[in-house]
Amino acid sequence: MRLAVIGAGAVGRSVVELAGEHGHEVVAVADSSTAVVADGGSDAVGVDPDAVVARKAERGIVGDDDPEDALAADYDVLVEATPTTLGDAEPGFSHVTRALERDRHAVLANKGPVAERYGDLRAAVADSDGAIRFEATVGGAIPAVSTVEDIEPGHVTAVRGVLNGTANFILTRMAAEGLDYDHVLAEAQDLGVAEADPSFDVDGTDAALKCVILANVLSFGAADDPTEAREFTLDDADVAGIRDVPGSALRLAAEDGQTVRLIGEATGETVRVAPRLVPENGTLAVSGTQNIVQIETSHAGRLNISGRGAGGPETASAVLGDVGRLE
Amino acid sequence: MSDRRDGTPEAALDEADEDPGTAPDGGHAAATPSTHTVRLELVDEPGQLLAALHPIADNGGNLLSIYHERGNKTPRGRIPVEVDFEATPERFEGIVDALRSEGVNVMQAGTERYAEEVTLLLFGHLIDTDLSDTLSRIEACESASVADVSLAAPQGTEEVSSARLRLEARAGETDAALAAVRDLAAEKELRVVEPLTGVEA
Numbered sequence: 001m002r003l004a005v006i007g008a009g010a011v012g013r014s015v016v017e018l019a020g021e022h023g024h025e026v027v028a029v030a031d032s033s034t035a036v037v038a039d040g041g042s043d044a045v046g047v048d049p050d051a052v053v054a055r056k057a058e059r060g061i062v063g064d065d066d067p068e069d070a071l072a073a074d075y076d077v078l079v080e081a082t083p084t085t086l087g088d089a090e091p092g093f094s095h096v097t098r099a100l101e102r103d104r105h106a107v108l109a110n111k112g113p114v115a116e117r118y119g120d121l122r123a124a125v126a127d128s129d130g131a132i133r134f135e136a137t138v139g140g141a142i143p144a145v146s147t148v149e150d151i152e153p154g155h156v157t158a159v160r161g162v163l164n165g166t167a168n169f170i171l172t173r174m175a176a177e178g179l180d181y182d183h184v185l186a187e188a189q190d191l192g193v194a195e196a197d198p199s200f201d202v203d204g205t206d207a208a209l210k211c212v213i214l215a216n217v218l219s220f221g222a223a224d225d226p227t228e229a230r231e232f233t234l235d236d237a238d239v240a241g242i243r244d245v246p247g248s249a250l251r252l253a254a255e256d257g258q259t260v261r262l263i264g265e266a267t268g269e270t271v272r273v274a275p276r277l278v279p280e281n282g283t284l285a286v287s288g289t290q291n292i293v294q295i296e297t298s299h300a301g302r303l304n305i306s307g308r309g310a311g312g313p314e315t316a317s318a319v320l321g322d323v324g325r326l327e
Numbered sequence: 328m329s330d331r332r333d334g335t336p337e338a339a340l341d342e343a344d345e346d347p348g349t350a351p352d353g354g355h356a357a358a359t360p361s362t363h364t365v366r367l368e369l370v371d372e373p374g375q376l377l378a379a380l381h382p383i384a385d386n387g388g389n390l391l392s393i394y395h396e397r398g399n400k401t402p403r404g405r406i407p408v409e410v411d412f413e414a415t416p417e418r419f420e421g422i423v424d425a426l427r428s429e430g431v432n433v434m435q436a437g438t439e440r441y442a443e444e445v446t447l448l449l450f451g452h453l454i455d456t457d458l459s460d461t462l463s464r465i466e467a468c469e470s471a472s473v474a475d476v477s478l479a480a481p482q483g484t485e486e487v488s489s490a491r492l493r494l495e496a497r498a499g500e501t502d503a504a505l506a507a508v509r510d511l512a513a514e515k516e517l518r519v520v521e522p523l524t525g526v527e528a
Contacts, residue, residue: 160523240518244450244487244518245450245518245520246450246487246488246489247481248450248479248480248481248487248488248489249448249450249479249489249520251479251489252448252477252479252489252490252491253448253491253520255477255491256446256491258446258522260448260520263523274520274521275520276520276521276522276523277446277447277448277520277521277522277523278522278523284523
């Protein structure tokens, strides 16, 4: 497959680097202000991944072309890896719909369009010969969406889990070391586990977006007529974060053999993210930046998949897995 | 609780095809009647006690004892009554439903084995918002009673403190109990960390 990678952050760069290993060719890469597009031609070769990554690292640009050129390039799959935006989910949403209008596929690592405008996306897919996939938007390397699809959304009653590594790291450290939130947050920021502004992670927004996406998959997947399916957005989620969880609460939990984890839950009807009490040695009490997705099924019991929920190569693996499913 | 097992023959027959091994919550494993205690609150009017006992007898409960605390009224002026009876699990559910549908105020129903236990955390300004009021209001909720409380206030009583509460809820009413705690916490600007109920890890 020929890929146009839009977005040159950690995920976009990893997709560029790993595409060759998966048998794909990158024909265009764009960041927010520049692009590089491979020369067309019958025996066209893609862009040089190492050169793109090096240029981005050294000069902060990916090439001398305009981002528009990358969107117009001759690709099979557009990889949308720009930062997640809420509300109208732009510019990611338009990048995807422009690919669909050209009957090309799109693979998203950007949560915005699938969380905030799922209905619009489905409508655009219905009018296109192209398809969308978005495994990378939920749980990084964990195959959450495709597992739900394999079981079939109508046979999945709920999906829950730990879907934010930053919040999980903080809760794990607080419980293990008896430290308070502020101390552990500073530590996480030094380690690069938390961002300078950690709100998106510690307030539960990121986990909520992932659950909203899963709720959309369940709702649209189970509906007889997808145009009648209930659409979820972040506004439909009941969200509480971990910012004010005191160390004393974690100590009380530990005395009782339990601990606190930021748990997200999605059904076809509800989305909820909140710190919850879980058994200290239970399946859901994953440590550090690990994530876990637990899928509750009607006929197949409960499935647990844990792994790395973030990171460039991890998330890129999910993107490239999606590309493979589109072949 | 007594451990008498003189169930009626009908009761034994009813349960002949019950599989005692399939009771993950311990709620429906018994093939013999067991003793239950129900705490009722009665309005102080003639005939109320009799009216409350009828649904028990009529639904297959074997009355064992009645403890009628006439001298000890609740803040609302009602009279607390504790009734012990034997019944099979199915009949027990029916009895409690019948009591409620007769308008009898059932404050607490169940034996250890029937109660669902749920542990949760509360944090925030627990002391400033009157912890004992918080607890007694949870107690007053029909679905649950507070079995155990642990408090941690490492920075003194004026700062944020945490409490771990163990609640005993009537079978099937854990969600209602949690909802009541959630409402109370919202009113007092406290935060609740709920357990993942219905999920064995």
